[in-house]
Amino acid sequence: MSYGDAMSARVRSEERRAEIVRAALEVIAERGYRGASLAAVAERVGLTQQGLLHYFPTKNALLVAVLEERDQWDAVPDTTWRADLLASLVEYNAMRPGIVQTFSALLGESVTEGHPARAYFTERYRRVRESMSCILRTEYGDRLPNGLTPERTAPLLVAVMDGLQYQWLLDPESVDMPGAFRDFLTLLGER
Amino acid sequence: MSYGDAMSARVRSEERRAEIVRAALEVIAERGYRGASLAAVAERVGLTQQGLLHYFPTKNALLVAVLEERDQWDAVPDTTWRADLLASLVEYNAMRPGIVQTFSALLGESVTEGHPARAYFTERYRRVRESMSCILRTEYGDRLPNGLTPERTAPLLVAVMDGLQYQWLLDPESVDMPGAFRDFLTLLGER
């Protein structure tokens, strides 16, 4: 058995899957999950719909892969997170409207009944709020300068990030997302 | 011509239309706009899908009616709006998860390309931000206690409201939407 060649086959397959996930991200951004047809995703990577089903046996499996990709994406080690880095994250997002649009669309859909991403987002927000609390506690201690606890501030922080994304996606000319977020951070930071 | 009877016919028709719009709100909350089939809405009011099309000739027309209903809903005269009333609005919303879910789902979908509600939400947010600026200026003058202008605060206010709604819809047990919103208001109000 030649490891080199065996790997190259596996690698190529893995690359194909990544390609497909990337295409799925795009199509979901454009049409939402419900509106994203397997055929549309397949066409974007030069496959037939059935060829795509060879890599992901169901549409749901493809969605799972998309969500896992996202998890990997912002799985930055907790220690490197600091409040000032949040501003850079928002700035970074402002340069990648595609990704933001994908997950804003998915978040919106996920509140509907029985949506396959609902559990994911519920769990994710719980984690993110917790993580934010930690960051805030490290930065400010048990009370922010304005008197709120980190646990009560975290939902607001998350809400501002998401809410600004929708306003910005709908009307990027009128909404300065990074600027507004910095405004919010100063709101938290000053006493 | 008997006005009384003519009116009663028109009234009955208008009532039917309102019934349909209400049913559409429910179905959209459950499955989003794309996932909401005319047949599902029709069934809920005891009509066939084609019977429904007699009242709203296209699915789009039904959506327009839904959005118009919403506009009428929060078309409270500007003068009665005050910052302290915003907290009651959020509290009120917390008692009507159905409506919140409908419009959160629609907002999420609206960021996708060519969505029929996109223009509506874009325009709406522009108006709401403006309106919020006015409220804040009336309340605080040209500078909030924290130093921000009303124009820079308004997007944050709107973002917090929307963002909290998503977190709350996904996990009402963990998120105290009205409480968190009050926290944010005190954040604005104290110097």
Next chain:
DNA sequence: TCGCCTACCTGTAGACCAGTAGGTTTCGTT
């Protein structure tokens, strides 16, 4: 009473969609 309008209905066209069945080609391994 006649005719018209409203409020529905059945039937169906024409798309699309996820997923199955069962091929064939390509290619690395033995």
Next chain:
DNA sequence: AACGAAACCTACTGGTCTACAGGTAGGCGA
């Protein structure tokens, strides 16, 4: 050279969707 698996494809099933076409029944005004 033979084998087997991976990587696709064609063909199809059974379903759902919006919308159109063309009916019918009942009430209202003339």
